Amino acid sequence: LAKTTQPISMDSYEGQEVNITCSHNNIATNDYITWYQQFPSQGPRFIIQGYKTKVTNEVASLFIPADRKSSTLSLPRVSLSDTAVYYCLVGDSRGDSSYKLIFGSGTRLLVRP
Amino acid sequence: NAGVTQTPKFQVLKTGQSMTLQCAQDMNHEYMSWYRQDPGMGLRLIHYSVGAGITDQGEVPNGYNVSRSTTEDFPLRLLSAAPSQTSVYFCASRSRRTVNTEAFFGQGTRLTVV
Numbered sequence: 001l002a003k004t005t006q007p008i009s010m011d012s013y014e015g016q017e018v019n020i021t022c023s024h025n026n027i028a029t030n031d032y033i034t035w036y037q038q039f040p041s042q043g044p045r046f047i048i049q050g051y052k053t054k055v056t057n058e059v060a061s062l063f064i065p066a067d068r069k070s071s072t073l074s075l076p077r078v079s080l081s082d083t084a085v086y087y088c089l090v091g092d093s094r095g096d097s098s099y100k101l102i103f104g105s106g107t108r109l110l111v112r113p
Numbered sequence: 114n115a116g117v118t119q120t121p122k123f124q125v126l127k128t129g130q131s132m133t134l135q136c137a138q139d140m141n142h143e144y145m146s147w148y149r150q151d152p153g154m155g156l157r158l159i160h161y162s163v164g165a166g167i168t169d170q171g172e173v174p175n176g177y178n179v180s181r182s183t184t185e186d187f188p189l190r191l192l193s194a195a196p197s198q199t200s201v202y203f204c205a206s207r208s209r210r211t212v213n214t215e216a217f218f219g220q221g222t223r224l225t226v227v
Contacts, residue, residue: 034214043203043218044156087155091214100171101146101205101216103156
């Protein structure tokens with residue numbers, strides 16, 4: 001499983017765009033990049049997954065450069081309710097390791113008024 | 114469709130006691146996992162299962178046992194509780210039939226061992 005590195009914490013203000021970058025230098029050819037969000041006292045929630053280029057859904061966008069050694073989760077116009085921990089995971093969703101989702105320490109995002 | 118249900122939500126144990134944390138899912142998911150989360154930390158994988166009758170160890174399996182006799186249930190047993198096992202425990206399930214790695218988590222069991 002590819003190791004990921006993300007900032008420990010980030011601060012932002014309401015209405016701003018927040019970009020959280022994750023490094024995964026040893027990503028394998030079949031690996032996907034997945035982001036989860038965790039609010040206090042709750043289990044993580046799947047946000048978005050991508051393989052290359054850009055993926056967008058109603059919650060966030062995920063940007064993946066051509067070399068796939070990093071990825072950026074973009075949250076547009078954050079609100080106080082986006083305060084949470086964000087986890088970046090890398091793994092082969094179709095391979096034998098796909099059932100072992102390994103979470104790192106995540107990025108603690110604090111959105112201020 | 115309740116998703117992933119964990120019971121109990123809160124539990125206090127004395128050192129040395131044993132107990133079972135229950136986890137049930139109604140989505141017919143093949144994959145199920147148990148995680149623990151210590152204050153201010155990320156999730157660590159304890160045990161996982163890829164189907165009924167098949168379990169394996171994760172990152173921190175010591176002090177815990179699991180079994181999976183049905184697709185729906187994946188109980189986690191603490192054999193002899195220790196203060197170091199004070200944590201929040203999350204159960205998760207995922208389908209092996211989808212390309213994405215979307216896992217569904219329960220609401221957690223907050224365990225305190227005194």
